[in-house]
Amino acid sequence: MRADKQIEQIEQTVESLLSDPSHRDNPLRPALDELYGEFRGLLHQIDRVTRISDRYQHVSQAEKLSLTERYQKQLRQLEKIARISDRYQSMMRDLNEALKEASTRDALTGIGNRRMLMERMKTESARAERLHRPLTVALLDVDRFKSVNDAHGHEAGDKALVEIAHAIVASVRDYDLCGRWGGEEFMVIMPEIGADEAAIVVERVRQAVMALDITAGDTRLALSASFGIAERRGGESVSETINRADTALFDAKRDGRNRYKIAP
Numbered sequence: 001m002r003a004d005k006q007i008e009q010i011e012q013t014v015e016s017l018l019s020d021p022s023h024r025d026n027p028l029r030p031a032l033d034e035l036y037g038e039f040r041g042l043l044h045q046i047d048r049v050t051r052i053s054d055r056y057q058h059v060s061q062a063e064k065l066s067l068t069e070r071y072q073k074q075l076r077q078l079e080k081i082a083r084i085s086d087r088y089q090s091m092m093r094d095l096n097e098a099l100k101e102a103s104t105r106d107a108l109t110g111i112g113n114r115r116m117l118m119e120r121m122k123t124e125s126a127r128a129e130r131l132h133r134p135l136t137v138a139l140l141d142v143d144r145f146k147s148v149n150d151a152h153g154h155e156a157g158d159k160a161l162v163e164i165a166h167a168i169v170a171s172v173r174d175y176d177l178c179g180r181w182g183g184e185e186f187m188v189i190m191p192e193i194g195a196d197e198a199a200i201v202v203e204r205v206r207q208a209v210m211a212l213d214i215t216a217g218d219t220r221l222a223l224s225a226s227f228g229i230a231e232r233r234g235g236e237s238v239s240e241t242i243n244r245a246d247t248a249l250f251d252a253k254r255d256g257r258n259r260y261k262i263a264p
């Protein structure tokens with residue numbers, strides 16, 4: 001794709017992201033807005049320098065500058081334009097990175113979102129199949145979270161979700177990947193281990209959620225979570241593995257919550 005076409009496309013993406021009301025609370029939005037403002041400013045500057053350069057041509061003719069002088073002035077103008085253009089290109093690269101980052105992060109907790117989890121599940125699943133390696137996925141659902149919101153307000157609920165996300169990140173192994181699956185549900189993708197080993201990781205997360213010391217007013221929130229664990233079967237699709245984890249999670253809820261179940 002040609003560079004100006006690509007830039008035009010990025011501009012359209014940025015403008016639609018900025019005007020989309022569903023991104024209004026995204027913490028990256030003000031930074032993106034500012035970056036985009038800078039970028040528009042630079043475009044304006046390039047226009048100005050080009051106009052000045054055009055005007056300069058007439059003036060220099062009128063003043064009958066020597067050929068060498070005119071050449072050197074033009075060269076300086078061109079160098080300036082090249083510098084601005086370099087800066088502009090590197091800003092566009094930053095902008096692109098910020099966009100990519102924003103599209104795979106959960107705005108509330110800062111960890112990966114469902115899109116990122118699905119992408120990673122596809123990659124890890126394909127890798128596990130190709131190399132005949134184990135892969136296990138766990139779904140976590142916060143117990144009776146509705147009552148947390150009802151009793152302490154949505155803000156306290158949000159605070160609890162952020163802390164739970166941090167507790168999960170701190171409890172899993174370096175090469176595990178966790179993200180927010182949606183609402184009060186999280187997912188942990190555990191490459192290279194089977195269900196039994198994954199259960200040890202999950203048990204650590206379960207304990208960490210219970211140990212969270214979050215207060216709303218004078219009350220300490222009593223939080224717990226239920227988990228469904230599924231080890232990928234050979235030849236199984238991503239959604240089949242996730243569905244088995246979901247069914248195991250449902251069993252954990254049904255059996256009394258605050259526990260994990262391993263899918264058969």
Ligand SMILES: Nc1nc2c(ncn2[C@@H]2O[C@H](COP(=O)(O)OP(=O)(O)OP(=O)(O)O)[C@@H](O)[C@H]2O)c(=O)[nH]1
Nearest residue numbers: 141142143144145146147149154155157158183184
């Ligand atoms: N504060 C807050 N609440 C959320 C968010 N996303 C989902 N919820 C709430 O999570 C609650 C989930 O409730 P339910 O699906 O009924 O389940 P639960 O109360 O957790 O009960 P069990 O899952 O059966 O243990 C709902 O009240 C949602 O409003 C969020 O981003 N912030």
